[in-house]
Amino acid sequence: MNAEPRNLAPAPTADASAASPESRGLDFYRSDPSLAAMLEIYLPAPERAHMEPHFARLGRLVGGRLDDLAREADKAPPRLEPRTRQGEDRQSIVKAPAYLAMERIAFGELALAALSHRPALGWPRPLSAASKYALTYLFAQSEFGLLCPVNMTDSLTRTIRRFADPALLDRYLPGLTAEHPDGQLQGAMFMTERFAGSDVGATETRAVRCGDHWLLTGDKWFCSNADADLALVLARPEGAPAGTAGLGLFLMPRLLPTGEPNRYRIVRLKDKLGTRAMASGEIRLEGAAAWLVGELNQGFRQMTEMVNQSRLSNGVRSAGMMRRAVHEALTVALGRRAFGRRLIDLPLVRRQLIKMVLPAEEALSVAFLTADCLERADAGDAEAQALRRILTPLIKLRACRDARKVAGDAMEMRGGNGYIEEWIEPRLLRETHLGSIWEGTSNIIALDVVRAARKADAHRALARRLEPMLADGPEEIAGPLRERLAAGLALVERAGDGDGGERLARQAATGLYHATAAALFLAEAQRLGDPTRRDLARLVLAHKLSARDPLAAPAAAEEAAVDRVIDALAAARVLAA
Numbered sequence: 001m002n003a004e005p006r007n008l009a010p011a012p013t014a015d016a017s018a019a020s021p022e023s024r025g026l027d028f029y030r031s032d033p034s035l036a037a038m039l040e041i042y043l044p045a046p047e048r049a050h051m052e053p054h055f056a057r058l059g060r061l062v063g064g065r066l067d068d069l070a071r072e073a074d075k076a077p078p079r080l081e082p083r084t085r086q087g088e089d090r091q092s093i094v095k096a097p098a099y100l101a102m103e104r105i106a107f108g109e110l111a112l113a114a115l116s117h118r119p120a121l122g123w124p125r126p127l128s129a130a131s132k133y134a135l136t137y138l139f140a141q142s143e144f145g146l147l148c149p150v151n152m153t154d155s156l157t158r159t160i161r162r163f164a165d166p167a168l169l170d171r172y173l174p175g176l177t178a179e180h181p182d183g184q185l186q187g188a189m190f191m192t193e194r195f196a197g198s199d200v201g202a203t204e205t206r207a208v209r210c211g212d213h214w215l216l217t218g219d220k221w222f223c224s225n226a227d228a229d230l231a232l233v234l235a236r237p238e239g240a241p242a243g244t245a246g247l248g249l250f251l252m253p254r255l256l257p258t259g260e261p262n263r264y265r266i267v268r269l270k271d272k273l274g275t276r277a278m279a280s281g282e283i284r285l286e287g288a289a290a291w292l293v294g295e296l297n298q299g300f301r302q303m304t305e306m307v308n309q310s311r312l313s314n315g316v317r318s319a320g321m322m323r324r325a326v327h328e329a330l331t332v333a334l335g336r337r338a339f340g341r342r343l344i345d346l347p348l349v350r351r352q353l354i355k356m357v358l359p360a361e362e363a364l365s366v367a368f369l370t371a372d373c374l375e376r377a378d379a380g381d382a383e384a385q386a387l388r389r390i391l392t393p394l395i396k397l398r399a400c401r402d403a404r405k406v407a408g409d410a411m412e413m414r415g416g417n418g419y420i421e422e423w424i425e426p427r428l429l430r431e432t433h434l435g436s437i438w439e440g441t442s443n444i445i446a447l448d449v450v451r452a453a454r455k456a457d458a459h460r461a462l463a464r465r466l467e468p469m470l471a472d473g474p475e476e477i478a479g480p481l482r483e484r485l486a487a488g489l490a491l492v493e494r495a496g497d498g499d500g501g502e503r504l505a506r507q508a509a510t511g512l513y514h515a516t517a518a519a520l521f522l523a524e525a526q527r528l529g530d531p532t533r534r535d536l537a538r539l540v541l542a543h544k545l546s547a548r549d550p551l552a553a554p555a556a557a558e559e560a561a562v563d564r565v566i567d568a569l570a571a572a573r574v575l576a577a
Contacts, residue, residue, distance in 0.1 A: 020417040021335025023327050024067065027576040028141055029059025032323065033568065034361055035134060037528055038368040042130040047123065051131050054121055058110070058138045060576040062324075066105065067424070070143040072098035073277035074427055080269050080281070091266050093227045099277045102143055106150050107184055110135055113153035114177040117161070129371040133316045137364070140320030141327070144431040145275030147317055148438075149186050149225040155309035156187030156232055160251060163294030163302050168251060172230060188228030189306055190220040190252070190283060197221075198444045200234065200300060201243040205285060207235035207250060214250055214292060216264075216285040224438075226266050226281035229254050232306060233290060234299055249299035250290035264288040274430035308392050310439045312370055315395035318403040318435045319363035321428055325403075325410035326360050328425060329353060330570055332413050344570065349413075354562045356409050357569065358543060359402035361536050362517035366395045369520060383461060390458035391516075393440075393448040397506075398513045400435035401442055407432040446505040449512070454496040459489050459512065466519040473522035477538050481522075484545040485515040514544040532568045535561035 029035065039048055039055075058066075076096035084090050106112050111120035112135055115127045132154075140147055157176045160169060175185035196202040205218025216235050223231070233250045240246030256262055267282040294302045333344040333353060343349045370391040376384035411418035411425040418425040436442055453459040466485060470478040488511035495504040518540040525533035538561050542548075 018335070020414060020423075021331050023331045024063055025575055026063045026327065026331070027056070027059050027574045028062040028324075028327065029055045029138060030574040031059075031327070031572055033572045034364050035137065035323075037524060037530065037533070038364060039130065039134060041524065041527060042368050042372050043128060043134075047128060047131060050123055051121070051127070051134075054110070055134060055138065058135060061105070062138055062142045063576055066102070066139070066142040069098040069102050069105075070277075071424075071427070072096065073102060073143075077271075077276045078269060078279040080266055080279075090261055091227075093266070093269070093279045095279065096277060099146065102146050103149075104181060106139065106146055107153075107186070108179075108181045110139070111179070112136065112139070112147075112150045113157070113186075114179075116154060117157050117173075118177045129375040130368060133312075133367065133371045136313065136316050137320040137323070137367075140317040141324035144317055144321060144434075145278035147313065148275065148278055149188070149228065151310055151313035152189055152225060152228070152306075153185075153187035155306040155313075156189070156230060158309060159232060159302065159306045160293055162305060163249070164251065165291075165293075168291055168293070171257070172251070172253075175229070185229035186225060188223060188225040188231040189303075189310070190223045190231045190233045191303065191307075192222040193219060194221045198441060200247070203234050203236055203247055205233070205235040207237045207248055207290070209237070210289075212291075213289050214248075215287045216250060216252065216290050217287055218285050219267075220283045220285065222270070222280060223266075223283045224275075224278065224280045226269065226279045226283065227254065232293065232303065233285075234303055235290075237296060240297070244300035245297065247299040247303075248296045249293045249302045251293050252285075252288055252290035256289055262288050272434075274427070274432075274434050307439050308388075311392050311396040311445070312367070312374065314435045314438055315363065315370070315392075315399040316367045318399040318432065319360065319367050321432050321435075322356070322360035322363060322399070322403050322406045324424070325406045325428055326353075326356050326569070328428075329356055329410045329413040330573070332415075334570055334573075343413075344566075350562060350566055352409055352413065353566055354539065355543075356406045357565060358536070358539055359398075359406055361521075362514070362540065363395065363399035363402065365520040365524065366391065366513065366517055367399065369516075370395050383465075386456050386458045386461035387465060389456050390449060390452040390462055390512075393445045393452065394509060394513045394516065396439065397436075397442055397445040397449065397509055400432075403432040403435055404429075442506065446509045447502060449509040450492060450496040450502065450505045453492045459492045462512070462516065463489055466516060469519040469523035472526045473537070474534070477518075477534070477541060478522065480546070481515065481518050481537070481541055484511070484541070485519070488512040488515050511545065514540055518545065532565055535565050539565070 073096045079094045081092045081094055116132055117126055119125055175183055178184045193203055207214045207216050231252045233252050234247045235250055236246050237248050254262055264283055264285045267284050270280040333349050336343050373384040373387040373391055377388045407428040411429055414425055417423055470482050491504060491508040492512055495501045495508040518537045521533045521537035542558050
């Protein structure tokens with residue numbers, strides 16, 4: 001890496017002379033050329049032109065008011081009130097004013113939970129997946145936790161639209177997609193139990209038919225958005241077999257159609273490491289009324305629709321948090337001096353930066369491809385259905401795991417101040433750890449990649465999608481990458497051969513993810529005429545897919561690519577108007 005002083009402007013900051021440079025005032029949308037690249041590729045031009053002011057406004061909020069609200073909400077966790085002041089047995093959760101203000105932005109001003117299901121933000125029809133996930137990615141750079149209720153509301157709506165009885169839709173869809181905050185309903189997913197986490201088939205909650213509805217009894221152990229208006233719940237009907245085949249899916253309202261509270265109780269709220277402002281709790285179902293969604297013996301399969309949506313959302317949010325970590329690290333590196341030199345000019349700082357930038361860029365590209373496949377799969381595209389089946393666990397596995405390290409490196413880059421809760425780095429570090437726990441831990445997700453290959457041949461569908469991308473790349477990168485992709489495919493198959501191969505699942509899934517990202521970078525370079533994307537492909541090949549001598553110096557071409565990538569990101573930074 002070039003150790004000479006770089007011809008780069010100081011970091012945009014409200015106070016360039018501050019001892020610890022701040023990102024406050026940065027335009028997080030216009031300072032992100034990689035997001036602009038994804039929107040050019042995946043968002044139709046008319047919709048992009050319409051959404052531009054909405055993206056720009058959110059990019060400014062991230063560098064200002066949204067940051068302030070997220071920080072204040074994190075300091076004031078929700079409180080469970082078991083009764084009203086009149087002694088009525090009506091539970092409520094008291095949330096911080098800052099959290100409620102963020103709800104109004106996410107659910108109201110941005111319509112994030114509804115924009116896939118109705119016209120929103122002035123667009124005459126539901127917005128595309130690219131628009132939704134671009135907004136999610138930006139919002140996550142200030143606040144991760146609130147996006148859980150947002151995503152669960154969106155995913156619950158999608159699930160019941162696909163499987164629920166029309167009468168149930170007529171009752172609840174208007175509230176789930178309402179424009180005015182007073183009429184909006186929020187959703188949740190109550191699935192986890194004390195002895196049924198990853199092993200969903202061990203679910204003990206029981207369902208008993210009662211006329212046109214069912215009564216649910218049991219304990220749910222980790223219920224995020226605990227006071228949601230509606231929750232999708234897995235339960236086992238009387239006489240149903242053990243395992244996931246015996247589970248039904250039920251829609252459980254907080255208030256009955258009569259207006260009376262449903263028969264379940266929030267036992268307590270969780271004292272969590274991160275996402276502290278968003279209420280997660282333990283819930284006891286005491287004969288709670290719920291309505292069957294879809295076929296009685298297909299509950300688990302139907303619930304996976306919601307789970308997979310949440311997995312993609314977690315991947316996108318982790319990509320957003322990585323991007324915020326990169327912004328913070330660049331702010332410090334450009335704005336702080338040590339030993340008479342700017343940090344950005346120090347070779348080891350640049351080495352640390354590229355180790356943050358690479359996973360952030362990989363996650364963004366793979367996330368937008370996955371979102372595109374989701375949208376095309378919903379339209380009936382068979383190839384996209386296979387691609388979505390394998391890309392969703394790939395992005396969930398790697399983006400969520402990588403975010404933890406990237407956030408830690410950002411903390412270290414700021415030094416001692418990065419360990420102080422007045423700065424965003426501690427909250428980023430706390431919240432990135434949840435992404436790889438929600439909706440399946442890393443081992444479960446890696447096994448799902450292998451399962452997608454074994455049952456749906458999805459890895460071969462992915463290879464067919466990637467091969468044309470390699471054809472147009474420079475042979476010095478495309479040739480070795482083609483060989484690495486073949487090796488990754490073979491390892492995925494070996495991991496699924498049933499003869500002790502599953503110990504290879506994480507290694508195989510990780511290799512396939514990196515090969516996918518590198519191929520995407522080559523295709524993006526070709527389509528956008530952006531050689532920096534080609535540099536990223538070269539670096540993924542060198543850092544993630546090739547055997548390296550730990551005592552050998554990096555190649556000159558690799559070092560030059562590092563400099564070009566970092567300099568391009570630094571030069572793109574823009575202050576909010």
